[in-house]
């Protein structure tokens with residue numbers, strides 16, 4: 528197999544791209560970077576000290592100090608932090624600061640997942656995937672996850688999660704800088720009616736056919 532192998536996985540929230548990325552990283556013995564976590568870390572840092580989420584200079588300063596080796600997935604997976612992340616992610620200065628560090632991470636071979644990996648961060652990736660699913664299915668997955676983690680149906684509803692997800696999709700797809708969209712050479716994987724194992728096997732077949 529050619530080295531270093533770079534696998535770029537993009538897609539909207541709750542499409543299944545995170546689980547798929549982790550499985551692929553394990554299978555190919557590659558490091559994995561969930562790039563959503565870095566935007567989440569910027570959002571979290573601002574929320575923690577009650578700073579506004581619409582000040583580009585402040586957010587850029589915070590982004591400078593994000594330590595990629597200290598991203599706490601569990602703490603960062605809170606729904607509100609995802610919302611904050613998508614607000615700071617529209618800022619060109621924040622994206623520019625985080626771009627080089629993501630490329631450095633990819634340089635020795637890696638699986639990266641996010642919104643702009645195949646289009647901006649790693650346009651020369653060996654394999655590009657765009658993982659998606661219907662908004663209703665994604666909202667249901669997110670809602671079930673939240674209930675599993677202890678939220679109750681009194682403080683969160685499926686309808687509210689679906690509405691938030693649509694707002695986030697819209698913000699991610701329509702921002703000027705590095706919007707969420709499939710790279711021209713990305714393989715589309717719709718997980719609406721697919722479990723993760725089937726998605727994983729689909730990608731392995733793809734890799735085999737690519738001859739990597």
Ligand code: C5P
Pocket residue numbers: 540541562563564566567609612613614616640641642643644695699
């Ligand atoms: O994937 P996750 O839901 O953790 O991402 C949180 C937010 O971070 C996204 O909604 C998006 O606005 C932003 N993001 C991004 N570019 C990436 C990864 C995430 O803009 N490569």
